[in-house]
Amino acid sequence: GIQVEQSPPDLILQEGANSTLRCNFSDSVNNLQWFHQNPWGQLINLFYIPSGTKQNGRLSATTVATERYSLLYISSSQTTDSGVYFCAVDGATDSWGKFQFGAGTQVVVTP
Amino acid sequence: DAGVIQSPRHEVTEMGQEVTLRCKPISGHDYLFWYRQTMMRGLELLIYFNNNVPIDDSGMPEDRFSAKMPNASFSTLKIQPSEPRDSAVYFCASKLAGVWEQFFGPGTRLTVL
Numbered sequence: 760g761i762q763v764e765q766s767p768p769d770l771i772l773q774e775g776a777n778s779t780l781r782c783n784f785s786d787s788v789n790n791l792q793w794f795h796q797n798p799w800g801q802l803i804n805l806f807y808i809p810s811g812t813k814q815n816g817r818l819s820a821t822t823v824a825t826e827r828y829s830l831l832y833i834s835s836s837q838t839t840d841s842g843v844y845f846c847a848v849d850g851a852t853d854s855w856g857k858f859q860f861g862a863g864t865q866v867v868v869t870p
Numbered sequence: 871d872a873g874v875i876q877s878p879r880h881e882v883t884e885m886g887q888e889v890t891l892r893c894k895p896i897s898g899h900d901y902l903f904w905y906r907q908t909m910m911r912g913l914e915l916l917i918y919f920n921n922n923v924p925i926d927d928s929g930m931p932e933d934r935f936s937a938k939m940p941n942a943s944f945s946t947l948k949i950q951p952s953e954p955r956d957s958a959v960y961f962c963a964s965k966l967a968g969v970w971e972q973f974f975g976p977g978t979r980l981t982v983l
Contacts, residue, residue: 790970800959800977807971845913849970857926858903858963858972860913 761786761850765861772836772868780831780864782846790849790858791822793831797842805831805844836868872896874975876962882981888950891978894943895964903972904937904947905961913961919945920967952982 762785772778784791793805806813810824817836822829833840843863850859875894883889895902903918917927922939930937934953939945949956959979963972 790972792971794974800979802961802974802977804971804973809970847913857915857929858905859915862912 760857761788761848761859763846763848763859763861765844765846765864767864768862769865770867772833772840772866774836774838774868774870776836776868777832777834778836778866780833780844780846780866782829782831782848782861784827784829784846784848786827787851788824788848789851790847791829792847793820793829794845794847795840795842796845796863802845833866836866838868838870841866841868874962874964874973876960876975876978878978879976880979880981882983883952884983885953886951887982888948889952889956889980889982891947891960891962891980893945893947893962893975895945895962896973897943898966899964899973900942900967901965901972902939902945903963903965904945905963905974907959907961907977908957916947949980952980954982956980957982 764783791809795803806820808820808822812821817834819832845863846861877892904916907913916929917937919939937947959977961977962975965972
């Protein structure tokens with residue numbers, strides 16, 4: 760099945776800093792989503808972005824499908840951005856319907 | 871619109887007991903997914919349904935786990951008998967046919983003592 764790798768595994772930021780999280784995947788995808796899992800465990804949809812660029816407030820994401828990676832940008836980070844960020848993909852070939860999650864990036868934003 | 875609804879939000883039970891987790895997908899969604907999140911294995915797909923029919927249950931860990939979807943607005947995931955290693959957060963998600971984006975419920979945190 761499709762492989763998903765996220766980097767870095769951990770990130771510590773000072774409030775106000777910018778950061779970039781990366782998601783690499785091993786095959787063509789029909790779907791790629793970024794999620795934020797908050798400290799209460801809820802999975803929050805950030806972006807549905809199988810290709811292209813999207814922005815939502817201080818967050819933006821870019822997926823370059825031909826090169827099989829996606830980037831999540833956090834600008835002017837706030838303590839509420841702390842949590843785990845997951846990338847998940849739905850492969851276009853043999854893994855249709857099987858949403859595969861990466862291991863996540865643990866982000867801690869300090870005041 | 872209401873999102874995906876799961877109940878209970880927290881469940882604590884003793885080894886050997888039957889556990890039933892419940893999910894109500896977003897109205898009109900044709901697909902329903904059950905996921906499990908553990909420290910060791912991360913987030914993994916257990917089973918998914920299309921129009922109430924199970925399509926792929928290859929992620930169900932063993933026969934103690936079963937899932938049903940009796941109608942378009944309700945699904946259950948049952949563990950019988952439960953074991954301490956089943957302790958995890960169980961998420962339900964749904965999506966519309968022809969649209970790839972999945973929407974997740976708040977999860978049920980299960981603790982088996």
